[in-house]
Amino acid sequence: MIKVGVFYPNSAGSKFDMKYYMEKHIPMVRQKIGPALKNVEVEQGVGGGMPGSPVTYSIMCHLSLDSVDAFQAAFAAHAPQIMADVANYTDIQPVVQISEVKL
């Protein structure tokens, strides 16, 4: 199993429309990627490791799929539409990484 992490850095003055993200973007991603998408997790940053310290990421999303190949096959066809929707909820450039689930 792999996870595709999409992490939006906490940046002053930037926008992130959580309502649009949860109600429009994530459902659209689910629909486009289809059954290859095994799970979607979304987290909203609360604080850093030390009390009172800032979060590194405002929002983090984790998409679970069986393999990198499964992700690339499912995502490639819909990447333009998915990417084009990002401007509707944020101007933050996310950090993206693919990871293998070890536990």
Add this chain to the structure above:
Amino acid sequence: MIKVGVFYPNSAGSKFDMKYYMEKHIPMVRQKIGPALKNVEVEQGVGGGMPGSPVTYSIMCHLSLDSVDAFQAAFAAHAPQIMADVANYTDIQPVVQISEVKL
């Protein structure tokens, strides 16, 4: 539900002993935090968002607990021991953040 994320940046020349981490450190964290710890996830970075691009984080760990208060209560008593064990598997300074699970 909250997640405590502990993310180890991918840094050239640094060490990360995955065997020690999985076989000694994570079990020790489970034992110390006890039943307040609802779930532990570990991911190992495979690649960045673009084919061939580097990972941002070599290793990511997510600890699930009921609340920030539950985490602080369970972690505080054992923080010195848990933190002291880090040098046994890595010299990387992790990014730590607490997030609320939205989905």
